[in-house]
Amino acid sequence: MNQKRRCGLSxxxxxxxxxxxxxxxxLSDIGRSLGKHAASIHAxxxxxxxxxxxxxxxxxxVLTLAEREEISRGLHADVSMRQIAASLGRSPSTISREVARHGGLKTYRAALADARAWDNARRPKRxxxxxxxxLCRLVARKLRLKWAPQQIAGWLKQQYPDDETMQVSHETIYRSLFIQARGVLKAELMKHLRTRRMMRRSKKASAKGQPRGQIIDAVSIRERPAEAEDRAVPGHREGDLLTGSNNTHIATLVERQSRFTILVKVKGKDTESVVSALSKQVRKLPAELRRSVTWDRGMELAQHMQFTFATGVQVYFCDPQSPWQRGTxxxxxxxxxxxxxxxxSWLATRKAI
Structure with missing residues (x-):
């Protein structure tokens, strides 16, 4: 029987x-500091x-432990509840309910009463x-229409100014989406958020210092020769990686002048697998058709220098978030x-098409 793995954090x-x-x-930095994998932190x-x-x-x-100890000592000394209440600056009814709720005159114990009161205070408010x-259905409908939670909250306040049961804050909407344990708004509604974010990130969060998106010695598309830009000379290509189900991937190489396309099946999206598969296929092309490749900022071509060494083809990288620079x-x-x-799934696809 498979047991659920635990992260083992104190x-x-x-x-x-x-x-x-x-x-x-x-997640990676936190995992390294705690000696855990990033997936464990994500879990x-x-x-x-x-x-x-x-x-x-x-x-x-509420009554403190010290006040409850005074009540216990007063009961043990046969002091009346009114006198105990007066010494504590509390209402006599407060002392009476406290004693009745936690054992009565003869069995009241301060420590047990305090622990029980703390436990009974757990009342998760829906x-x-x-x-x-x-209200929930109305919010879900607006989310499907691509409304932001702030827009929904503001609209509800205008539409139902005198009905608080039909008003909700944008923070409640976000929390109901991110915390699925609430069982209120379905997870599929998160794809309608403009950021499509699956969980909240700190405003201080930054990619600075992380290897993600940082390609060493990347050559900008702005340095690509003019002959590639005007499509006058064949041999300049644009490439990308397409992902299928079952962790399958295929690389596409499109020649800018003729639009001739090569599909290359790769074992994985790691840079070693992609560079190896692309190098093998590009080397089969005539030398005059091996001039350049323009790629996006994906880390699958982080080892672009090895690709250039193996094929003699220079790799140029687009600006971040600029897919139109590889429009073809x-x-x-x-x-x-x-x-x-x-x-x-690309499993049934041949190695190259």
Whole structure:
């Protein structure tokens, strides 16, 4: 019987984990500091939607342990409840209910009463969306229309100014999406958020210092020769990596002048697998048709220098978030998706087409 794996973090380590997450550190950095894999950190953060739980605090209005000890000593000395209440500055009814709730005059014990009161105070309040189904349905409908939670909250306040049961804050909407344990808004609605974010990230979070997206010695597309730009000379290509189901991947190479396309099946999306497969296929081309390749900022071609050494083909990289700089390849990928929709497995595909 398979047992669920546990991350094995102590309370102090989990506290440190959440503090680092709040400070904007990445899952990988947090994992390294705690000696755990990033997936283990994600398994803790994700169910909470990336939102750190607020530590429980005693209300200043409730009886303290010291006051309960005074009550216990007073009962033991046969002091009346009114006298005990007066000495503590509390209402006699407060003392009476306290004693009746926790054992009575003869069996009241301060420590046990305090522990029981703390435990009984756990009353998880259901959020407004869970209590009012009509409001929940309306919010879900607006989310499907691509409305932001802030827009929904503002619109509800204008539409139902006198009905608080039909108003909800944008923070409640976000939390109901990110924390799926609430069972209010379905996870599929998160894809309608403009950021499509699956959990909350700290405002301090940054990719600075992380290897993600940083390609060593990358040559900018701005340095690509003019002959590639005007498509006057054949041999200049644009490339990308398409992902299918079952962790299968295929690389596309489109010649800019003729639009001739080569599909190269790769073992994985790691840079070694991609560079090896591309090098093998490009070397089969005539020398005059091996001039350059323009790629996006994907780390699958991080070892571009090895590719250039093996094939003699210079690699140029697009600017971040600029897919139009590889417009021919993007258009070709769109056509390919008509025949191989997202979710299609590339397992039955030949090594090269």
């Amino acid at each position: 309370f102090a380590q989990k506290t440190l984990l959440w503090q680092r997450w709040k400070d904007g550190e990445s 803790i953060v994700r169910p909470h939607g990336g939102i750190m739980s607020i530590a429980r605090k005693r209300s200043t209005r 959020c407004r969306l869970a209590v009012h189904p009509k 390849n993007e258009n070709t990928n769109g056509l390919l998706r008509q025949y191989f929709p997202k979710g299609t």
